[in-house]
Amino acid sequence: PLPKQFALHQNYPNPFNPATSLLFDIAEPCPGSLVIYDILGRKVRTLIEGDLAPGFHKIEWDGANEYGKTVASGLYHAVLHTEKGQFVKKMAMVR
Numbered sequence: 001p002l003p004k005q006f007a008l009h010q011n012y013p014n015p016f017n018p019a020t021s022l023l024f025d026i027a028e029p030c031p032g033s034l035v036i037y038d039i040l041g042r043k044v045r046t047l048i049e050g051d052l053a054p055g056f057h058k059i060e061w062d063g064a065n066e067y068g069k070t071v072a073s074g075l076y077h078a079v080l081h082t083e084k085g086q087f088v089k090k091m092a093m094v095r
Contacts, residue, residue: 002054003027008034008080008087011061015092018063018070024080024087026052032082036061039075052082063093 003025011020024034033049044065061078063070073095080087 003056006080006082006084006087008078008089010089011078011091015094016063017094019060020063020091021058021060022047022078022089023056023058025056026054026082027084028054030083032080034059035079035081037077037079038071039077044071044076 004027005025006027007025009023009025011022013020022034026032030052031050032052034047035049036044036047038044045061046066047059047061065071071093073093076091076093078089078091
């Protein structure tokens with residue numbers, strides 16, 4: 001079965017160290033991205049970008065930025081961008 005709506009679920013574990021899992025649902029094929037931002041709104045890492053297939057998805061974020069360096073402790077936002085909207089979840093990295 002396919003999801004009936006688009007959704008970004010709360011990551012787990014949260015707070016996390018050193019990695020966390022993100023689950024999201026895509027109801028129909030569409031372009032989109034899953035991006036991590038810091039509390040100031042600066043892009044930390046793009047986890048997925050491109051055409052998203054319908055279904056239930058899971059991706060792990062290893063707590064690293066685009067350059068492979070581990071991010072500092074603090075609050076981060078996971079943002080799922082699709083043509084159906086923007087979905088946001090708050091996450092906490094604790095070391």
